[in-house]
Amino acid sequence: MVDLNNISLTEIVKLVKLKKISSLELTNHYIKNIEKGKKLNCFITTCFDETIKNSKTFDAKKNYDSLLPGIPIAVKDLFCTKDVKTTAGSKILENFIPTYESTVTSNLWKEGAILLGKLNCDEFAMGSSNETSFFGNVINPIEKNLVPGGSSGGSSSALAASFTPATIGTDTGGSIRQPASFTGTVGLKPTYGLCSRWGIVAFASSLDQAGPMTKNVEDCALMLEAISSYDKKDSTSINKKKENYSKNLNKNIKGMKIGIPKEYRVDNMPKEIDQLWSKGIDILKKSGVKIIDISLPHTKYALPTYYIVAPAEASSNLARYDGVKFGYRSNKGKNLLEMYENTRGEGFGDEVKRRVLIGTYVLSSGYYDAYYLKAQKVRKLIKKDFDNSFRKVDAILTPSTPSSAFKIGEKTSDPISMYLNDIFTVPVNLAGLPAISLPAGQDSKGRPLGLQLISNSLDEQRMLNIAFAIESEISFKQNLNRWWE
Amino acid sequence: MSKEKFNYFIKTEKNNWEVIIGLEVHAQVISNSKLFSGSSTKFGGQPNTQVSLVDSAFPGMLPVINKYCIEQAIKTGLGLNAKINLLSIFDRKNYFYADLPAGYQISQYKNPIVGEGSVTLDMPYGTKVVGIERLHLEQDAGKSIHDLSPDNTYVDLNRSGVALMEIVSKPDLRSPEEVNSYVKKLRTIMRYLGTCDGNMQEGSLRADVNVSVRKKGEKKLGTRCEIKNVNSIRFMEMAIESEANRQVEILESGKKIDQETRLFDTKKNETRSMRSKEEAHDYRYFPDPDLLPLEIEQSFVDNLKKNLPELPDQKKDRFIKDFKLSSYEANVLVSDNNISQYFEDVIKNSDIKLAKNWIIVELFAVLNKKNLDIKNSPVSSNNLAKLINSISSGEISGKIAKQVFELMVNTGDDPSKIIKEKGLKQQSDPNELEKIVKIVLDKNTDKVQQFKSGKEKLYGFFVGEIMKASSGKANPKLVNDILKKELKK
Amino acid sequence: MPIDKSQVKKVAKLSRISLDDNKINSLSKDLDSILTFVEKLNELDTKEIKTLKSIADKTLEARNDIVDDGKIKNDILKNSPEKNEDFFIVPKVIE
């Protein structure tokens, strides 16, 4: 019998199609793993009875002709799932049971996948360490007291610990790529509009994108193919035909041009990260790629821009959590106004409050021009930097994060130090571009480090191909001793 | 007829105050589904049955714009002689309220779909052009019901997300009468266009009224107050009157006007401050990131323009020119598309002069009395045309026609049927009439003698007797001819 | 110092979030450092830059005027903390 914890999604799909393994056997395997791994606190909700029922239904089918035949998959608890509790990691949605299914997850189920459960995340995806969740922090399977990154921290941990063969997260400022980097997994943030946002609890509408998190690049291509689609219900969804990313995946990147942005060589960056970057460059050179130095001059303004735009949108997006239609309602308060204030005061955690207040402030009269309007203009400059670069190069290579995974509690007292984690990932969201983080090495403490590839809009195939080529040269291997079991 | 002079001022011992009024009219767009969702806009449904997940702002729900609502706004803009903006932007207006599920209203702030335009009013003192500042599209809110329970407010979201056009006038209006005329004109234009039904009872048309006062002759505008959500023309007039007087009193006592939002209390006939809503009003408008800028092709606008129906001002000009109507008559007939349609149907094959009088005098009296819309008139345009033709042809007299008309109103019958059944047809056979004349003269030989000896006043007596004898049906002209002849014998 | 305690209170009121004094103190500190951080943008002269209209590279698509939603009252009311069979119910609004 194969060790299911050490093979890829693509291989598992093959086994199912060859009837070497049934959907029910797979389901039972992951349920066992999940039950033995409660310590990691990856799940907010599981729905095993349903999962088992669905896998049996699948096994009774004759036709396995789909991308994810009978594959049990857990998803970030930001995706609304019909009849399954969806919390966004917040007390304010503690008991919310949607009557509808997000487009991205329904795409998964259409391709044969089966829901295992809902994965922990930072509250409303606001955080970089999964420590802001109302349901407690998630532990990185790499090491007992390490954060898994965030906000898709439950997703990255569950994947690394093989509680699910692949997963999906959302990425507003790095929330897929940073946790992928912290857990030695692959995470891809698609072009803005490639995946529908319909049915995903919104954080910042102009930045949010769903994306796959997997153990390797091939799986990532497969998952992206499954979840991406044009959706008339999302006005920002791009109308284009579906691509066969996995079928078209190849390592031939000879003759391509890759840009190295000098502004990503930031102060105080650990030497190990610099070395990792150089290693990536060397591999590319060996693969026949031309390395080109480029400049993205407005990079240093990306984080300040992000921390105006994202909170502004969030302050408005989160206004609907008012105790009227769904979710938590405080029973304190004599009238509507007091009910609102107590509901939101009790229902939101500190980080959400910080961002809602910042967002309200930067939009309020007298401050709008100085903050919000200014940020929108700088956002344009940041986008222009990338547009200019992509006239010269096919993709851009950078580190994914300025450090490896940090300790639980290490950065919670200083919001800015936490925000700095996303320094390499945030510019991509501001520009609406696709990017992928892939594991490329470990630091001296054995913590994984990731490299990030950024490509032009809708150039996911080429980006995946380059990542595929790098991956095969690096042959990153992570041996977890399953200490949590 | 000499024109009246404009004379609406608040006169006090010391001053004459001019009243400056601007209107923000909220007009519900006629459409099947809502501005950003596919649920129905029908009035009067069971609570919360016309609500989608989008209208109730469930997590992850996104707006998708209704193409027809865009067309309706553009058509209305064209009807207001306004500039259509090929690029407009939807913004979020953020505030908390029980019937605003998302915590924001999607509206248009800095870049509305329609820019400056104008509306022409016919006032007793001449025409008056009122400037339009802008028209933008936005969502309606739901309904809060405060009187179903002592401790709670109930919320129905059926209206949530219905498309509204907010039409903002310039502060060009100067009296309650002008406001009356302006709102009616707007309503007529939108009804002609089919973009808003203007039904004020159902809330399809309501207005925020901005009022300020200044001494006659002053150039600078005074501080204004906004009276929110007034839902009848009568109340608008009352609210303006009382608010203007309130402001004058304050200013004459040496105090200042606070710029604020007020409510009109229809029972007390006064406005009062909405202080609780006043605190910390800051709508934090910003472009809705769930939507993209709305870009319209000029050809799309041109096409709508080409297919625009004839508007009231154009129709009025045509009626005056083609049908020789007075300005007053034309105004009355074009004030409602159905009325002008009725008029044009009637005159298709009947006399214009008779038709306009019959409609404006007789038909309107009946409709008024019975409180009926012209669409439900008991007298169809076809039947009225027949009646008029019976008069023109001499089949019946004008007097008999009124009898026939009354029967038409009561029965809805065809006039020829009534005339035939009731035997009301005019007696125009000279032989028959001669017989009647002779009988009458024979009965009154003494009076004939008196007439012949000079008492000519008796002529009328003979006519009256002849008409009586014919039950009013005798053709008056023929009676005249025969009577004169017989009396000369 | 871009923001002080009284402004934080005002913004909290606008955001409809109740905060006790401890929270106001700690949040004021956080918000102040965040706003100081974002004010780095002031280094840039953006007078000539037009604002970004949308990051999505497309134009707005419109749907046809068809009624294809609604009639889901039970779904709409299902998650509400307080309701009867027809309405959402909230504490009395004081005008």
Ligand SMILES: [Mg+2]
């Ligand atoms: Mg208003």
Ligand SMILES: [Zn+2]
């Ligand atoms: Zn409005």
